[in-house]
Amino acid sequence: MRAFYDSKSKTIDDRGIRELFEEQTKYKAWLKIEAALAKAQAEAGFIPEQAALDIEQSAKVENIDFEEMDRIYREIGHGFVPFLKVLVKACPEDSGKYVHYGITTQNVQQSGQLYVMKQIHDKFMLLSGQILKNLSKLAAEHADTVMPGRTHGRHATPITYGYKVSAWISEFIDSIERLRESEKRVFRVMMGGAVGTFSTMPEVGPKVQARVAELLGMYPMDVPSRSINTHKLEYMMNLSLLGNVCHKMAEEVYQTSLEEIAEVAEGFKEGTVGSSTMPHKINPKLAKGIIANSQKLYSLPGVGSYSAVRPYEGDSSQYMLFDGLMEEALQLMTEILLRAEELTRTLQINKERMLENALRNKGLDNSEYVMMEMAKKLGKDNAHSLVYDIAIKTAAYGEDFYTNLKANDLIDEKYDDKELKDLIDPRSYTGLASQLAKEASKRAEKLSEELL
Structure with a gap:
C-alpha cells in the first residue's frame, strides 16, 4: 500500500x-x-x-x-x-x-x-x-x-x-x-x-x-x-x-x-x-x-x-x-x-x-492596542511596562482587564468608558486583515481561472 x-x-x-x-x-x-x-x-x-x-x-x-x-x-x-x-x-x-x-x-x-x-x-x-x-x-x-x-x-x-x-x-x-x-x-x-x-x-x-x-x-x-x-x-x-x-x-x-x-x-x-x-x-x-x-x-x-x-x-x-x-x-x-x-x-x-473565542479574554488580546495608544504619550518602553503589569495581573489572577485598566489613573484620565471598551474590543484591532484577505482572494481567483 x-x-x-x-x-x-x-x-x-x-x-x-x-x-x-x-x-x-x-x-x-x-x-x-x-x-x-x-x-x-x-x-x-x-x-x-x-x-x-x-x-x-x-x-x-x-x-x-x-x-x-x-x-x-x-x-x-x-x-x-x-x-x-x-x-x-x-x-x-x-x-x-x-x-x-x-x-x-x-x-x-x-x-x-x-x-x-x-x-x-x-x-x-x-x-x-x-x-x-x-x-x-x-x-x-x-x-x-x-x-x-x-x-x-x-x-x-x-x-x-x-x-x-x-x-x-x-x-x-x-x-x-x-x-x-x-x-x-x-x-x-x-x-x-x-x-x-x-x-x-x-x-x-x-x-x-x-x-x-x-x-x-x-x-x-x-x-x-x-x-x-x-x-x-x-x-x-x-x-x-x-x-x-x-x-x-x-x-x-x-x-x-x-x-x-x-x-x-x-x-x-x-x-x-x-x-x-x-x-x-x-x-x-x-x-x-x-x-x-x-x-x-x-x-x-x-x-x-x-x-x-x-x-x-x-x-x-x-x-x-x-x-x-x-x-x-x-x-x-x-x-x-x-x-x-x-x-x-x-x-x-x-x-x-x-x-x-475572540471575546473569551474580555479584551486582553488587545493589550498591544492599548500599549501603542499609551506609547504616544509615554513612549513604547514605558507603555509596555504599564500595560504589561495590568495584563499579567489580569491573566494571572483571573481579574477583569477593563476594570484593571480603569483603575490606572493615566488610562482612566485619557479614555472615557466607551472609548476604553472600544479599545479592548477585538473587532477594533485586526489591522489590515480584511484588506489582505480580499487581496489574496483576488489573486487566488485569478490563478484559479488560469488553471481551470
Whole structure:
C-alpha cells in the first residue's frame, strides 16, 4: 500500500486520476513513444516513411498480445524486451524491424513515465485550480470574520478568518508556481541511446529527440544521460511542498474543530459513522487523510536523493527504487489534493464561535492596542511596562482587564468608558486583515481561472 486509503477513498470523485496509475496506461505511453519515435525518424530520413506509418497504426494497446508478452517475460527475464517483441509481431514484417530503432529500454521507460506524470500533473493543476477557487471564496466571505490570532498555541492579537485563509493562499500559490515553472525541466524526453551519446544516429539524433518531444507535448533533454535524475527529484520535492501547505490547512481544521474550540467543522453527511462503539463520534475524515498522506510524502525525496547519485551512465538499481518512489509520491499527492479540494469546498465556518473565542479574554488580546495608544504619550518602553503589569495581573489572577485598566489613573484620565471598551474590543484591532484577505482572494481567483 503506497497511499493511506480509507472509506473516503471509495466515495470521493478521483477526477480520472487513479486510472492513470493502471498498467494499461503505462503500455499506452510506451506505444505512443515508439510511434512518435518512428514518425520523427522517418521525417529525418532515418527509417522508411511507410515503416513509420505502419508502426503508428500498429502501436495500439488492442494489438498487443499481453499473454504472449508475459510468456516471453518469464522465459527471458527482461522487463521491456517482451513488450518490444509483441509490438514487432503486431507490425507488418518489413516495418517491424524498425521498431525501437537506435534507442534503449530506459529511453522509452523514463520518457513514458514522465509522459504519464505530465498527464497526472495536468490533473493536479485542475484540482489545484479548484482548491484556489474554494480558498478565494472562503477568504472573501470571511475577510471580516473576527477570531483570535494564535501564536505558540495561545491567543495573540485578533485576526479574521479570511486573513488566516490568505496565508494558505499565499503558500499554495507559491507551490503551484514552483510546479508550473519546473515543467520545462521535469517533463523531458530522452532518445540518446544506451549511454546518451546518440551513437546509433549521430547525424539526426538531437533532431529526432526534439521532434519526439514536440509530438508528445514535452521537452527534449539537453544531455540525454540516463544518470540525470535531479529533474525528477525536483518534482518530488515540489509535490512535498504543495503537500505541506495542504497539511497545514488540514492541521488547522483538525485542531480548531475540537469541541473546546469549535470554530470550524468538516462537511458532514448524515449516516456517516465515526466509531463502532461511540455513536456520537463525528471525525475529521478529510483532514486526517491529508495529514497522514502528507507525512508519508515528506520521507520520499530524501530516499530519492540517495538513489539519484548512483555512479556511471546508468544503473537499474537506481531506476527500480526511484520509479517506485515517484509513483508513490504521485499516489500520495492524489489522495492529498482530492481531500483538500472537498475540505475547502465543504468547510463549515462557525462565525459566532470565532467571535465568542475572540471575546473569551474580555479584551486582553488587545493589550498591544492599548500599549501603542499609551506609547504616544509615554513612549513604547514605558507603555509596555504599564500595560504589561495590568495584563499579567489580569491573566494571572483571573481579574477583569477593563476594570484593571480603569483603575490606572493615566488610562482612566485619557479614555472615557466607551472609548476604553472600544479599545479592548477585538473587532477594533485586526489591522489590515480584511484588506489582505480580499487581496489574496483576488489573486487566488485569478490563478484559479488560469488553471481551470
